Structure formats: C-alpha cells, structure tokens
Amino acid sequence: MYPQIITYLLTFINYQEQVIRTLLTLLVGKSMFEKPAETPVNKPYRKLQVDDLPIFEYPEKSNYQLLLEEFLEKSGKPLKPVQRRSTSTPVPKSLKCPKCGAPSDFLYANNGDKGQFQCKVCTCLFSEKNRFSKEVILKCPHCAKTLEKIKKRKDFDLFKCKNNACSYYQRNWNGMTPKEKRLFKENSQAFKLRYQTRQFHIDFLPLAKDSPTLPVVDLSRIYASPHTLGLILTYHINYGLSARKTAAIMQDIHGVSISHQTILNYENSVAHLIKPYVDHYPYELSDQFCGDETYIRVNGRWYYLFFFFDAVKKIILSYPVSPNRDTVSAIKAIDDVLSKFKEIPENLSLVVDGNPIYLLAQHFFVQHNISFDVKQVIGLTNEDPVSKEYRPLKQIIERLNRTFKGNYRATHGFGSEHGSISFVTLFVAYFNFLRPHASLEGKVPVVNPELSGLPTMPARWTKLIELAQRWIVEQRA
Structure with a gap:
C-alpha cells in the first residue's frame, strides 16, 4: 500500500515540474526543459604579490629645550612662541611636535584647517592623524615618497604609495591594454598598480629567546628500564612503527607487556626533556x-x-x-x-x-x-x-x-x-x-x-x- 502511494506522489511531482517549465517557457520565451548546469563559478582573484623592500627611514629625535638654548646663543634673543590672531586656526593644546617635543605654543597650523602643522623650533612638518613619531618611516623604493597607511589588519598595517608620478605606478599603468584599463575603471581591486608593503605589529620580538623551559620529568620513575625505553624509541622513531605495532613487537619479540598509550606517554616525556x-x-x-x-x-x-x-x-x-x-x-x-x-x-x-x-x-x-x-x-x-x-x-x-x-x-x-x-x-x-x-x-x-x-x-x-x-x-x- 505505502510503496504504491510513494510511487504515485513522485510521478505527480514530476508532472507538476513539467507543467511549471512549460508555463515558464511560454512566459519568458526561453526553453526551461533543460535543467541548469550545477557548475562551480570560477571567479578569478588577484594573487598576493610581495613588492621589494621599502626604504626605512628612522627620524632623528631632538629636544626642543636644547634647540631653544642654541637659538638663544646664536641670535642673542629667545625664540618666542607663535603669536596667533583671532582668525587663526586653533592648535590643540595636547598636540606636541613628534620630532623635538615642542608644545602647542610653538606649532603653526600650516595649511589652515586641513590638519597639517609645522614646528617653529625644528621646522618639522606633520599631521595630527599621521605624525611620524613612530620608530620608522616607510618610503617607496621607486619614488622615495612617504607611504600612506590604507588598511589595518590583525597582524600588520598595509601601506601604499599614492604618488601618481611614481615610476612603479607609471610602468604598470602604461603596460595595461585598453581593455584592462576599462576593466580597471569598473573593478580596480582586480589590479595592482601601486607599490604596497606591510608593517607587522605582531607580539613577537626576534632573537629575544627567554631562558629555555626546563622540564620536570623524572624518567627514573617509569616502569620500563633504560634499555627498554631505548628499544621503544628505536622501533617507534627510527623505524617509523606505530605505537600499537611497537607495543606488539615489545610483547612478541622481547616479552615486555606494554600498552600503546604507555608508549605515547613515554614519547611525550622524553620529547619534553630532550627538546631544550x-x-x-x-x-x-x-x-x-x-x-x-x-x-x-x-x-x-x-x-x-x-x-x-x-x-x-x-x-x-x-x-x-x-x-x-x-x-x-x-x-x-x-x-x-x-x-x-x-x-x-x-x-x-x-x-x-x-x-x-x-x-x-x-x-x-x-x-x-x-x-x-x-x-x-x-x-x-x-x-x-x-x-x-x-x-x-x-x-x-x-x-x-x-x-x-x-x-x-x-x-x-x-x-x-x-x-x-x-x-x-x-x-x-x-x-x-x-x-x-x-x-x-x-x-x-x-x-x-x-x-x-x-x-x-x-x-x-x-x-x-x-x-x-x-x-x-x-x-x-
């Protein structure tokens, strides 16, 4: 009874599918009897390219108080703070020069309200959001322009050269075909034209090994003798036998009853001891x-x-x-x-x-x-x-x-x-x-x-x- 009902329902469902496809063919004007091919979509992506090393520039630090004293000795008069007009762009009180540490009294708003400042003491130019008080400045190896940070990731910051006159950018742009240039306007992410580099900030200091962790493993307390332990390691490590086969050989050849889990425990203990x-x-x-x-x-x-x-x-x-x-x-x-x-x-x-x-x-x-x-x-x-x-x-x-x-x-x-x-x-x-x-x-x-x-x-x-x-x-x- 039940198999007949299931067969009838399946037949009726197939009939309904054919009716739906016929109606869709009449409405859309395209044959719907061919089932759509279930093929994966091959969407090409741009593979990771690693450019040449950037230019690393380490800015020199100075002390604004010493610079003020040098100015006084040379000119015979002190360097006065910036005299601001009522219409001048205000400088945040908390802002300091990233190069010499001069307070906001000695800082100009260099380009109005666009965020660039200049230090009167050391003539340093910087912006509030992108000051170079960091340890290193990254510059493009092709045009020597300072790189701009464009993305922040978990382990690194991504920097890009945005100089349109950069030889790297010009060479890549001139090497593109007209079709590629049209595609670039539609989807610029599919092409890499500008120099890029990464600055890593992972929590890892190279060549700064801590003193090795010395394990507390007393192998004299294991039930096996040193010779038996040596046999186990020889079979398991030297000859690549599994722990179960090693246990079987110890039983069949040497008459030593030992479980495969005990062998794995011995392996962990010896490895912990010998690794340092x-x-x-x-x-x-x-x-x-x-x-x-x-x-x-x-x-x-x-x-x-x-x-x-x-x-x-x-x-x-x-x-x-x-x-x-x-x-x-x-x-x-x-x-x-x-x-x-x-x-x-x-x-x-x-x-x-x-x-x-x-x-x-x-x-x-x-x-x-x-x-x-x-x-x-x-x-x-x-x-x-x-x-x-x-x-x-x-x-x-x-x-x-x-x-x-x-x-x-x-x-x-x-x-x-x-x-x-x-x-x-x-x-x-x-x-x-x-x-x-x-x-x-x-x-x-x-x-x-x-x-x-x-x-x-x-x-x-x-x-x-x-x-x-x-x-x-x-x-x-």
Whole structure:
C-alpha cells in the first residue's frame, strides 16, 4: 500500500515540474526543459604579490629645550612662541611636535584647517592623524615618497604609495591594454598598480629567546628500564612503527607487556626533556640553508610543519608545528634558524619555495634591523635564473620531507597538537644526533664521541637522554 502511494506522489511531482517549465517557457520565451548546469563559478582573484623592500627611514629625535638654548646663543634673543590672531586656526593644546617635543605654543597650523602643522623650533612638518613619531618611516623604493597607511589588519598595517608620478605606478599603468584599463575603471581591486608593503605589529620580538623551559620529568620513575625505553624509541622513531605495532613487537619479540598509550606517554616525556637540548645545541653550521613546509594530520585537521635545514651539514634547525600556513608561522620558523647563530652572517641566504609568506617574513626582520636574503625556487621547472641556480637545495629539503613522511605515515595523524610536537621533536633528535647520512660518508650530522662509541641504537637513545639531563643540570647551576 505505502510503496504504491510513494510511487504515485513522485510521478505527480514530476508532472507538476513539467507543467511549471512549460508555463515558464511560454512566459519568458526561453526553453526551461533543460535543467541548469550545477557548475562551480570560477571567479578569478588577484594573487598576493610581495613588492621589494621599502626604504626605512628612522627620524632623528631632538629636544626642543636644547634647540631653544642654541637659538638663544646664536641670535642673542629667545625664540618666542607663535603669536596667533583671532582668525587663526586653533592648535590643540595636547598636540606636541613628534620630532623635538615642542608644545602647542610653538606649532603653526600650516595649511589652515586641513590638519597639517609645522614646528617653529625644528621646522618639522606633520599631521595630527599621521605624525611620524613612530620608530620608522616607510618610503617607496621607486619614488622615495612617504607611504600612506590604507588598511589595518590583525597582524600588520598595509601601506601604499599614492604618488601618481611614481615610476612603479607609471610602468604598470602604461603596460595595461585598453581593455584592462576599462576593466580597471569598473573593478580596480582586480589590479595592482601601486607599490604596497606591510608593517607587522605582531607580539613577537626576534632573537629575544627567554631562558629555555626546563622540564620536570623524572624518567627514573617509569616502569620500563633504560634499555627498554631505548628499544621503544628505536622501533617507534627510527623505524617509523606505530605505537600499537611497537607495543606488539615489545610483547612478541622481547616479552615486555606494554600498552600503546604507555608508549605515547613515554614519547611525550622524553620529547619534553630532550627538546631544550636539541634547540640550544651549539651546532657548527655551513652557509647553505633551505626551508619548506609539509602537511601533517592533527586531531582530524591539517597542520603545517615548517622545516629549515642546513643543506651541507644535514642538520634540522627549525621544526615548528602550526595550524596556519601564514606569515607569523614563517617568522617563528626563520627566527629558530637565526637564533642558532652566534652572529648572523652578512651574506645569509635562505632558499624557499614561491610561497609569499617568506618574503613577508623577511620584511618583518628588516624592520627589526635583521637582514638576510630570500631565494625563491618557483614551480617544478627552471623558468628563471634563481630557480635554476638553487633548485638542488630545494630538492634537498624535499628529500627531508619524504624522509619524515616515511616515519610519520604509520602514525595516521596525531590526536593532539602536543603529541605532534613530541613526535617531531624526537624525529629531529634522531635525525641530527643518531641517523647516519650517506652524503656524510655514513656519519651522523652532529658527531658526539659519547654517542658514536656505543654499539646499539637503544644505548645511543639512552645516552642522548642522559646528555639532555646533564645539560639541564648545567643550565640550572
């Protein structure tokens, strides 16, 4: 009974649809029997472009009281405050000169009520809304005009050159076709003609590392012996076995009954202990560095692992895990690299892919007087001289990603961000201190006699943990 009713209703609904389409065809004059194609709308957008570094000008500060004394010595008479007429534009009492600090009594309303002022003491020109009392003035590298702030974002302010005579603007405008110029009038946001740059104001001070957080982890209280712990780390980290397979091997081969969750707990404890030692070890570095980001799965979401690597010494220098593939993450990854140097080399270059976040990170460091070069290898083919020259370094970091993925794949992702950081930390410790490398003639990247003299990998893991504990004791002393 019920199936017959459902079949009848479906037939009747289809009949009604045909009637509606016929009526719409008669009214609109267009065939309505063809169902509209459900295809996604391909709306092109302007990709992020990172322009050259701006000109950074640091305004000199002066003291108006000293300037007044100098004027008195030279002229023999004091510099009097501004004598205002009743029709003069008033100057706010709270306003001060951003350059010398002169009070409002010494300030002119330079262009009436349009908001520009001039200091009588130091002749500085400024506006009330856009005074240059900040630490740095940004200027266009093409025309040397001061940039104007046009937008304020969460982590940065966007500045633009609005000079119509700027060579950058003129070159882009003259290079447009008549059709593009018509489209520009209709939708100017689809084109980028003027020079732009970003000034970051994130709560992060580069190269200002706090003293490392020293973990309170007493591995002597775990139920496993040091040799058993070394075996677990060897199977789980060196050979990339999952925690469950590691637990099975410990039971089937070594007769040690242990759960996979206990293995993960051991992993977190050891990583928490060993991370400060790995991060602050005095590495001997070369002059060739490359970086890249890869995907990992954390709590059902895609996260990003940023690797920076000494391509000659085969040492991993930076390995932050971030839920975002953004400029802030790139800044922190590069900062981990820079902190490994006693003194940053003058000709330091970092080879990365075409992601613009690395260029924006470079701009952030330049604002803090930290300079280095960024070489971008674009795409899979060498279509420019930079990509052709630095392609081998990019391939090296890609091989590192594949090596990590070979160890990571068995985990099928991580249940928490803390778990992902623990696994990556132990992988980096293994890669830098314990893993022989073919291009280093079978040696490990960081040669330590206390580790290389041991016959088995479990013993080396145990010794590495001991070295980390010893380092912590020295830091506390």
